[in-house]
Amino acid sequence: MMLWTEKYRPKKLDEIIGQTSAVKEIRDWIEEVKEKKVKKALLLYGPPGTGKTSAAHAIASELDFDAIEVNASEVAAGEKLKSVISNLGAPSLFGRDRLIIIDEADALSSSEAREIARLAEKLVSICPIVITVNDMYKNVPPEIRRISKPVKFNRLRWTTIRSVLASIARSEGVNVTMEVLKEIAVNASGDLRAAINDLQAICQGSMDLISEIGERIGQRDVEKGIFDLLKAVLISGKCGYSKVVLRSLNQNPRFVFRWIEENLPLFYKDPKALRKAYDALSRADLFFKRASETGKMGLLTYSIDLMTFGVCSTKTEKPRGWVKFRFPDIIRRRSATKEVRKEAKEIAMMLAKKLHISSSQVIEEIFPIIREDIKREGKILGYISHEIGISKDRIKEIIS
Template sequence: MAKISDWTERHRPSSESHLEGNESQRQKIRKWLDDWKNGTPKNKAILLVGPPGVGKTTVARAIAQDMGWNVIELNASDARNAASIRKAATKGATHRSLFYDPNEEAKRTLILIDEVDHLSGGLRTVSENRINKAINFNPESNENHNLSGDTGGKAELLNLLKNTKQPVILACNEVMGLWGKSSNWRSTRERFQRLLVTINFERASKEALRNIARRVLKSEGISYDVEAIELLVNSNPGDLRALVRDLQVICSSNTKSINADLVNDFINSGERDVSIEVFPGLAQLYKTNQAIDAIKLGVSIDKSPSDLLNWIHWNNPSIFTSKVAINRGNKALCTSSKMLMAMYENTAHRSWYWSSQISGLAASVVNQQTNQGKLYPGYPNFLRRSGSTTRTSVISRLAEISGSSKSTVRDELLPILSTLHSETSALGNIDDFSISMSLGLTGDEHAALCGLTKSRKSTKELVARYNLIESQRVISPPIMVEAEEPENATLEKGEEKPNKGQRTLF
């Protein structure tokens, strides 16, 4: 059998005895799985929460393998709607083990669902009829019964947790991704927490990283200096997966030994995770004009890659004075967004760092003009959980017009429209009412779209001007002039003579 090329898979622990770090968390998982041997525990599912690369799913698989259980694994980034989850997980969880053999001792099937924080949308259920049609969907048929996007995904996940007869383990990096960004996220959290126990994983300790590094290098037949291991461990943020991949990169030149110089060269080529607060970090980033410095700052700012992308996307229009720079920044941010998707689509976890690096470039070297004086990056309004009633009505209106969900409007459409109407943006113009009027917004809603404080005198004057123009636009419809027709004009064959009292646009 050919050797697996990816070291993270080649050296993935197959037994609990090979695991490192998060000892207390492992004990809780082991006790919960032991409870399944004697029946059905009160909580039929557990949720593992922690940063990527700390071994959440590896722990679950290793313990299940020690117990001789089978594992059905599903990535929620791929199977996200009700039909996909029903087909891949719920059917197996609500019946006897798929691998049941009457001649063998009864054993469980562990249902392991990773990346559940990428299930967006609410808890609205999908009818059984639609789910069954989607499951039995025939691509060659003219009728399309397939469910799009995340339709019914969270509701089906709740259904799975309620009715499962097999142990279910969910895993995620950011638990708020599962609860959702809407105002009723607390209700979603409560409904899930009634059915599961949450276990929080921590980043691996230095000792755990040392043990893993030694074990991998010994297995590969590569000698090492103690100093080299210490340098590698001290530069790692507690990410076991990143450690193994770093070792593979360092040893990729067919070297049979690694030393401190080799590790130093690798570290200097891409340092990461020296945490900097977001506001001073962004202010420093926007004044940087060297790519290498921007890359280091991008991965050092205390924000996840997806959040950093949103922060830079929000601040670029107000800090950059050149439209060319804004456009170049947007192109770079599009690439950064694609790198984030690559992490989930191809399990390319290194893209987690690449995305932050590209976002850092989008806030610095894309701008040919040097930013002078003190900079004041702002908090993205669309990331705030609370908001005015007026802003909520704007989101509802845009969702109705575009046919998109409110979360999509809040995350994708609203930032663009706000930039076009922001008084601090190089592209914005608060006195341009054309878009707001075409969307049917009120004066207060236009002010909210501009990000203006409602109590300000200038805001009230703007609203008054908007409402006056809007009222005139409604009361005085456009005048359409009728073209006089010559008396001797003849109608073409088959053409009806128009009604004299009817007005036409053309």
């Protein structure tokens, strides 16, 4: 199943909507590239879903260059860029010049940004570079800004977004009222990509739900349970609708991820489809990790897309017979040990005060020593029991 965001992605700069000033600046930079006078990378910045990545690929198309994309949210983006540099001397597949696109550069850590900037500065004189970010001033390190020519992409008006949605609806043969399209457009807050995803989700979920869900999409109050989501992803193949259901759930996406992970092998019997589905889940997991490490919760959007659209689109056949959904084993085990983990944390905090270190250091460094002492029936356990006022047997039970 093809995402409408890809199907209707602009192929030329003239197709980028609502960014007249930005397109003009981009064309000036393109002329510098053609005349071999470019000295800086092109930094496209602005809110999500305003056309930055599409513009980057449109630049490659207009220059007739091969686009080489390095997504900064990927693991080892710096290593990938090094690999790109080392292979620049080799001819491309079609004998064309190359344009390097560094997408989502604001997802880089400070050290990664410095490395990317150092590599890009060496590279820009022989190969043009386009960098995309959401907030140039908040998240982009000075090393990136110093080597770049900034071009601002503005947040799109809801009227502009509604016009695009109406055009897509006509092309897809979907009868959606202008009132529904307005609700989707306003709720998107200037993010065209999110609006198109919402339109596809509603239309592919159920034609009868277009008006019902569209009127309420701003509040995301579709009252569906976790089983409805699993049915949409794993059984019925309603990939677009699965995302609507997920957004309506009052649950942490990570919790829902565990449900899909647990039940996936029960419903996917085709080994190739199962492998592709697990690949989508593993990529979703990487974005969860990146969001947690960087604090950039916007990356969760990619996790949600991969665990719903990504998994669902790999399905090749419906399951035969009735299969019962299974509660995630990892959540069950964590629930069963919740009190023990709570007591372990309390012990760690008490020891942290005594030892003048953090509780995390106690868990990582001191607990292993205590466990080893317990195995050898040493004296450390007795000393700790005396210091914190908890019996040796209880400490042994919790830490072991």
